[in-house]
Amino acid sequence: MFVLIVLALVLIAGSLFLTNRKDFDIIVVTFPNGREMEAEVADTPEKLLFGLAFREGLPPNSGMLYIFETSDRYRMRTKGFKIPVDMIWVDESRHVVHMVEGADPCSQDPCPLYGPPPEKARYVIQTLAGFIKLEGLVPGMELKFTLRL
Numbered sequence: 001m002f003v004l005i006v007l008a009l010v011l012i013a014g015s016l017f018l019t020n021r022k023d024f025d026i027i028v029v030t031f032p033n034g035r036e037m038e039a040e041v042a043d044t045p046e047k048l049l050f051g052l053a054f055r056e057g058l059p060p061n062s063g064m065l066y067i068f069e070t071s072d073r074y075r076m077r078t079k080g081f082k083i084p085v086d087m088i089w090v091d092e093s094r095h096v097v098h099m100v101e102g103a104d105p106c107s108q109d110p111c112p113l114y115g116p117p118p119e120k121a122r123y124v125i126q127t128l129a130g131f132i133k134l135e136g137l138v139p140g141m142e143l144k145f146t147l148r149l
Helices: 002-019 043-049 130-135
Strands: 024-029 036-042 062-072 085-090 096-103 121-128 144-148
Touching: 024 062, 036 043, 043 062, 085 130, 096 130, 121 144
Parallel strands: 036 062
Antiparallel strands: 024 036, 024 144, 062 121, 085 096, 085 121
């Protein structure tokens, strides 16, 4: 009987641990003025395809960080988005190479494509529209990425 109780406690503790785990990683993006953004990492085919689609909103200072396997001149779209977003293309050395402000949501095809950047990018950040202006971002600024555990 004692063994069954211990086993039950172990299973309950394990299930609590597993259900409290996040389904995504968070990268803290630090901007030149010191402001930090918590960005959900889009690093699976599904997240790279859908991104922020179907979300009703975003908390302040948050967004999605698309991480591509290689640097290239990626184009983005807002199909299925419910909120306007700013987009920031970032190169391998984490310098801003291109930006789009206030990309509107698109509910049906054909949806506009944004980009490509003038230079190859490895990352794209999408966040609430107005962020670029609020932060005073310009191409060439260096960002810092830190994994939040």
